[in-house]
Amino acid sequence: MRKRKIKKHPFSAPLIIAGSFFSLIVLGTILLKLPFATTTPISWVDSLFVATSATTVTGLSVFDPGTTLTLFGELVLLVLIQCGGIGLMTFAVAILILLGKKIGLQNRIYLQESFSQGSIGGVVKLTKLILIFVLTVESIATILLTLHWLPTYELADAFYYSLFHVVSAFNNAGFSLFPDNLMSFTYDPIVNFTLSSLFIIGGIGFVVIVDIYQKKSFRTWQLHTKMMVVGTIFLNIFATIILFILEFYNNSTIGKMNLAEKILTSYFNAVTPRTAGFNMIDYGQMEDSSVLFTMLLMFIGGGSASTASGIKLTTFIVNIFATIAYFRSIEEPYLFGRTIRKEVISRSLAISTVSLSIIFVFAFALTITENIPFLPLIFEVFSAFGTVGLTMGITNQLSDIGEILISIIMFLGRIGPLTLFFILTRPKKVNYRYPYDQVFTG
Amino acid sequence: MRKRKIKKHPFSAPLIIAGSFFSLIVLGTILLKLPFATTTPISWVDSLFVATSATTVTGLSVFDPGTTLTLFGELVLLVLIQCGGIGLMTFAVAILILLGKKIGLQNRIYLQESFSQGSIGGVVKLTKLILIFVLTVESIATILLTLHWLPTYELADAFYYSLFHVVSAFNNAGFSLFPDNLMSFTYDPIVNFTLSSLFIIGGIGFVVIVDIYQKKSFRTWQLHTKMMVVGTIFLNIFATIILFILEFYNNSTIGKMNLAEKILTSYFNAVTPRTAGFNMIDYGQMEDSSVLFTMLLMFIGGGSASTASGIKLTTFIVNIFATIAYFRSIEEPYLFGRTIRKEVISRSLAISTVSLSIIFVFAFALTITENIPFLPLIFEVFSAFGTVGLTMGITNQLSDIGEILISIIMFLGRIGPLTLFFILTRPKKVNYRYPYDQVFTG
Numbered sequence: 001m002r003k004r005k006i007k008k009h010p011f012s013a014p015l016i017i018a019g020s021f022f023s024l025i026v027l028g029t030i031l032l033k034l035p036f037a038t039t040t041p042i043s044w045v046d047s048l049f050v051a052t053s054a055t056t057v058t059g060l061s062v063f064d065p066g067t068t069l070t071l072f073g074e075l076v077l078l079v080l081i082q083c084g085g086i087g088l089m090t091f092a093v094a095i096l097i098l099l100g101k102k103i104g105l106q107n108r109i110y111l112q113e114s115f116s117q118g119s120i121g122g123v124v125k126l127t128k129l130i131l132i133f134v135l136t137v138e139s140i141a142t143i144l145l146t147l148h149w150l151p152t153y154e155l156a157d158a159f160y161y162s163l164f165h166v167v168s169a170f171n172n173a174g175f176s177l178f179p180d181n182l183m184s185f186t187y188d189p190i191v192n193f194t195l196s197s198l199f200i201i202g203g204i205g206f207v208v209i210v211d212i213y214q215k216k217s218f219r220t221w222q223l224h225t226k227m228m229v230v231g232t233i234f235l236n237i238f239a240t241i242i243l244f245i246l247e248f249y250n251n252s253t254i255g256k257m258n259l260a261e262k263i264l265t266s267y268f269n270a271v272t273p274r275t276a277g278f279n280m281i282d283y284g285q286m287e288d289s290s291v292l293f294t295m296l297l298m299f300i301g302g303g304s305a306s307t308a309s310g311i312k313l314t315t316f317i318v319n320i321f322a323t324i325a326y327f328r329s330i331e332e333p334y335l336f337g338r339t340i341r342k343e344v345i346s347r348s349l350a351i352s353t354v355s356l357s358i359i360f361v362f363a364f365a366l367t368i369t370e371n372i373p374f375l376p377l378i379f380e381v382f383s384a385f386g387t388v389g390l391t392m393g394i395t396n397q398l399s400d401i402g403e404i405l406i407s408i409i410m411f412l413g414r415i416g417p418l419t420l421f422f423i424l425t426r427p428k429k430v431n432y433r434y435p436y437d438q439v440f441t442g
Numbered sequence: 443m444r445k446r447k448i449k450k451h452p453f454s455a456p457l458i459i460a461g462s463f464f465s466l467i468v469l470g471t472i473l474l475k476l477p478f479a480t481t482t483p484i485s486w487v488d489s490l491f492v493a494t495s496a497t498t499v500t501g502l503s504v505f506d507p508g509t510t511l512t513l514f515g516e517l518v519l520l521v522l523i524q525c526g527g528i529g530l531m532t533f534a535v536a537i538l539i540l541l542g543k544k545i546g547l548q549n550r551i552y553l554q555e556s557f558s559q560g561s562i563g564g565v566v567k568l569t570k571l572i573l574i575f576v577l578t579v580e581s582i583a584t585i586l587l588t589l590h591w592l593p594t595y596e597l598a599d600a601f602y603y604s605l606f607h608v609v610s611a612f613n614n615a616g617f618s619l620f621p622d623n624l625m626s627f628t629y630d631p632i633v634n635f636t637l638s639s640l641f642i643i644g645g646i647g648f649v650v651i652v653d654i655y656q657k658k659s660f661r662t663w664q665l666h667t668k669m670m671v672v673g674t675i676f677l678n679i680f681a682t683i684i685l686f687i688l689e690f691y692n693n694s695t696i697g698k699m700n701l702a703e704k705i706l707t708s709y710f711n712a713v714t715p716r717t718a719g720f721n722m723i724d725y726g727q728m729e730d731s732s733v734l735f736t737m738l739l740m741f742i743g744g745g746s747a748s749t750a751s752g753i754k755l756t757t758f759i760v761n762i763f764a765t766i767a768y769f770r771s772i773e774e775p776y777l778f779g780r781t782i783r784k785e786v787i788s789r790s791l792a793i794s795t796v797s798l799s800i801i802f803v804f805a806f807a808l809t810i811t812e813n814i815p816f817l818p819l820i821f822e823v824f825s826a827f828g829t830v831g832l833t834m835g836i837t838n839q840l841s842d843i844g845e846i847l848i849s850i851i852m853f854l855g856r857i858g859p860l861t862l863f864f865i866l867t868r869p870k871k872v873n874y875r876y877p878y879d880q881v882f883t884g
């Protein structure tokens with residue numbers, strides 16, 4: 001009886017997630033290494049790196065995908081991105097429901113109806129629901145972008161370019177078939193807004209989408225949805241203004257653009273680090289201040305149960321409000337007339353602590369193995385951990401060990417926070433309590 | 443009645459601390475600006491910077507104190523260091539007792555007896571006790587070092603050099619009268635061990651000293667003392683090994699030394715970042731990996747209620763154990779058979795979060811105002827916040843705004859954690875609680 005109870009507990013979920021992602025990466029590595037996948041031969045390490053980058057929807061690459069990959073190679077990349085992005089989102093939503101956590105009353109009814117308490121049938125239903133949503137959004141965007149690119153390219157090319165960039169954008173992958181990523185589209189608001197809307201929708205989280213879809217008024221949204229929507233709008237506007245000001249006179253980025261282009265590109269620079277990773281400017285030419293600010297955005301990332309990574313916007317907001325609450329001697333912070341539970345605060349702080357520790361340890365290791373200046377190197381680590389894919393141009397200078405280290409960071413960055421969330425949300429064990437003793441800190 | 447109750451609560455302690463430190467800095471700025479304080483005229487900003495650096499026991503300087511300051515200037519520096527270092531330690535111990543926190547049963551009786559519940563007489567008694575301790579340690583060390591330096595210098599010089607470096611070491615200030623700080627003493631184990639012992643004793647915290655002094659056996663020490671002693675020994679050995687390995691082949695630091703000198707210097711490099719700030723090597727020539735590791739050590743810092751700064755070793759240890767505990771689904775972590783209270787964990791995490799935020803905001807501001815490479819700049823910020831005083835050699839390249847920003851960081855780094863501690867330890871107000879709502883993080 002006791003044994004069965006332990007078996008029923010979904011204890012191995014982190015293993016299932018890590019295992020299936022690892023398998024997908026191995027499969028991708030083999031497929032990309034096939035002679036007809038690339039125009040010039042690539043090493044196993046390079047293949048592993050790009051397969052990991054695609055599966056974890058990062059977008060870092062040691063070669064230019066548009067010229068090095070054949071059509072077959074590009075399609076492998078596309079499938080890895082779509083499976084990696086939607087796969088993890090589905091896992092995440094499933095775990096949220098499996099754990100029986102309250103995701104707002106209406107939401108719970110709706111999602112748990114489709115999902116019926118974690119049975120196989122439920123998983124199929126949920127996956128269906130997510131797939132319908134993803135394919136609908138991606139189809140509309142692909143048609144829109146194909147029409148936009150028709151004058152420039154032939155129909156087949158316009159469609160293929162559109163499909164690739166739409167899938168890459170919705171999954172927050174940031175891979176592009178253009179050698180300079182999106183740097184030649186700073187003048188093109190359609191490309192800018194189509195792709196940024198896609199990665200914002202993909203990155204805000206499925207639970208938020210369902211909540212918004214079901215309820216008309218802001219007042220009835222659950223706290224999580226309010227935090228995500230208000231937080232995203234606020235942070236995007238704030239970041240746009242900051243990056244607009246910091247780069248205004250930088251002639252290597254937006255300095256020579258006209259005002260409209262400056263604003264559009266600053267908006268894109270503000271939203272792409274969380275965690276799409278497309279770039280419209282050369283990050284190697286950015287001001288140090290902008291680079292540092294972008295690192296913060298990459299660390300924050302998108303929404304829970306989405307195609308985005310990072311510690312998540314809600315984690316960041318909870319940390320801020322919890323810290324302010326401590327100062328005001330309030331035990332549990334509140335927001336929009338709702339109190340945030342202590343275990344959410346503990347979890348947020350644990351996720352942030354572990355994330356910073358991972359970044360520190362790997363940055364430390366890379367300063368030993370690589371002969372690359374510190375700022376681009378630490379930027380690469382933040383980019384890999386947030387599965388962002390922005391780079392100051394050092395990805396192809398990495399040593400083999402460096403590539404493997406960055407691959408591990410991408411893997412941890414994509415799998416880590418979710419499995420952490422899962423582990424930290426497990427029911428508490430009862431434990432013997434030792435007597436208290438005072439510790440002075442600070 | 444209600445009003446009196448509020449007045450009785452030591453609510454203004456943070457203001458008293460900040461105010462007296464600010465006054466000391468202003469006084470120091472004026473004294474150092476006097477024509478006979480320097481051999482060549484210095485600007486008001488430079489004077490403010492060095493006065494702040496001395497009062498906060500940091501040790502960063504925009505000029506070489508040994509050549510720019512006259513004897514009068516040096517003595518002003520010395521008084522600022524001694525007052526700043528011991529002053530804050532006394533404040534900190536007083537606050538710990540005032541707040542009526544359990545600092546171990548025996549300790550409480552002993553310290554609270556001398557202190558008799560926060561009366562003026564008590565403060566005088568406590569200050570006396572600390573002064574006796576400090577002057578005893580400093581006198582013994584000064585005699586020892588004078589004897590050691592007698593063959594090299596005349597008696598007056600040997601005594602003066604000894605006194606200056608002993609005071610600077612005990613207060614974790616890191617100021618030296620030698621133009622290359624302690625770089626010419628890598629071969630001198632007496633100087634190495636005398637000064638490092640001084641700053642370790644000064645930096646471990648008065649409460650720990652009293653506890654060790656009173657109780658013979660490790661078993662009877664309070665948890666705080668055990669954490670500080672075991673943590674300090676472990677971290678110092680660990681850091682010595684790491685820095686020994688990383689710099690072994692670096693010919694610009696320890697590469698050309700013989701093995702004994704290598705080990706001795708690595709030991710010094712391991713202990714000086716927390717938070718003495720003397721240097722036996724040129725940090726501008728260190729490996730990036732060692733620099734990053736040193737930044738972590740500077741961030742950790744020394745002990746509570748000591749002459750050291752940083753977030754404090756106990757804060758760091760509590761963070762680690764709290765994070766591990768979350769993963770093991772244990773609500774409150776335990777150590778040496780004692781449980782750490784939830785409010786201690788919350789406080790530690792709040793102190794770490796605020797410290798990192800301060801570092802980020804000021805680093806961001808400095809990347810805008812300064813035209814200095816990122817690594818030395820962020821190193822300087824960590825050094826200033828931990829009031830360490832190590833530099834990669836950019837202090838005299840700072841702009842006026844940069845000097846003022848770094849001065850503010852030093853001030854916050856020295857005053858901040860203590861006032862934070864005080865604010866966070868205030869009795870909780872009762873507040874209206876909103877209904878709970880779930881938030882997904884990570």
Ligand SMILES: [K+]
Pocket residue numbers: 057058059172173174275276277387388389
């Ligand atoms: K990405």
Ligand SMILES: [K+]
Pocket residue numbers: 499500501614615616717718719829830831
């Ligand atoms: K110092």
